[in-house]
Amino acid sequence: MEIVLAAVVAAAVAGIVVVAGNRRGPAAAGAGAAVRTEAADANVRRATATAPPTSATPAIEPGSAQATSGGPVAPLRVPSGADDSELRARRAEIGRIEERLLSKEESLDVRLTELDRKERSFEDRTRNLDNQAERLKEAKQDQVRELERLSGLSAGQARQLLLRELEDELRHDRAVLARQIEDEVRRDAERRARSILATAMQRIASGHAAETTVSVVQLPSDELKGRIIGREGRNIRALETLTGVDFIIDDTPSAVLLSGFDPVRREIARLTLERLIQDGRIHPARIEEAYEQAKEEIDKHIAEVGEQAALEANAGQIHPELTKLLGRLHYRTSYGQNVLAHSIECANLAGMIAAELGASVKTARRAALLHDIGKAVSHEIEGPHALVGGQLARRYKESEAVAHAMEAHHGEVEMQTVEAVIVQVADALSG
Secondary structure: OHHHHHHHHHHHHHHHHHHHHHHHOHHHHHHHHHHHHHHHHHHHHHHHHHOOOOOOOOOOOOOOHHHHHOOOOOOOOOOOHHHHHHHHHHHHHHHHHHHHHHHHHHHHHHHHHHHHHHHHHHHHHHHHHHHHHHHHHHHHHHHHHHHHHHHOOOHHHHHHHHHHHHHHHHHHHHHHHHHHHHHHHHHHHHHHHHHHHHHHHHHOOOOOOOOOOEEEEEOOOOHHHHHHHOHHHHHHHHHHHHHOOEEEOOOOOOEEEEEOOOHHHHHHHHHHHHHHHHHOOOOHHHHHHHHHHHHHHHHHHHHHHHHHHHHHHOOOOOOHHHHHHHHHHOOOEEOOEEHHHHHHHHHHHHHHHHHHHOOOHHHHHHHHHHOOHHHHOOOOOOOOHHHHHHHHHHHOOOOHHHHHHHHHOOOOOOOOOHHHHHHHHHHHHHO
């Protein structure tokens, strides 16, 4: 009998939980099922604990509650007062859960209603904007048609006319702007060029040597003139033959004039005559000996002077043959200016100008120092000294930039580099 009563109570509790779960909806049904299962298990455990032991255990059928729980089920008992209060507490908790769920459901319904209202408002705005855009498009078309009617031109024709006018205006503005920029650049270039040239000229203050094509050898007495001439003029003929210089004896008292275009030969003749006067012996054999000594001394002096010039010009290492040609320029003059001194001055000017303009300082210095070496051999090789100098530079392995700048400094060839222009400017400044 007790077992039957316990089963009835458990069924009643389960029915209440199921009803509450159905009212709360799908979300609460799971929770109700869990509560129902937990309550049924508790009742079974209590009934098992309080039921009196029986003498025999009934057989367990397959698929029954006992088989499912894994063991024998004790007899159920009628719930007491404590069980009733727990059941009422659980019912109250279930009621509170149901109220909260109902409140959330009402809140969701309100939010869904608000979203529906906003969606309808958005659709109304979209329709209004589409209508306004269509009206604006129609108004623009009407305006274009009216403008075409008033102007007598189509939209394409008006566009082409406007583009042509804008193109003409822009072309004119571009020409004006280009002219302004060109004038500004020219003024700035002239101002900067004057500043560079003035600075370079102020920093270079080389001396100028006024030399002529005649050398004078002073004699201790006029009696030496006869000895210089020699018997039947054999001494003077030997001197003129060896040196290639004219000895003028009768015009100036106590002096002999040496006249010759080649300054190196004239210098060798001067040294030869001075050695003969100092020695006192003047005859053809002694003249030839003195000439060879003077020539050797001049060749050595020429090499030393060329090396010194390259050092002063800071032009770096130069081929020995070019150094000799530089040394020969020491005995030449151009417009009253010593050519070697002029070359050194040009090298220094060209180096400073190249540094100011960002050009190759080394190329400018070397080309300016060597630009007149053609004058040292101009009587031996035909052609302008600038072209001769360029050929000599190439022969002795100077760079093409240096050779070109040497050739172009007098305009024999068209200038193609900034260094060539610098060498020409430096040559004009020094001259």
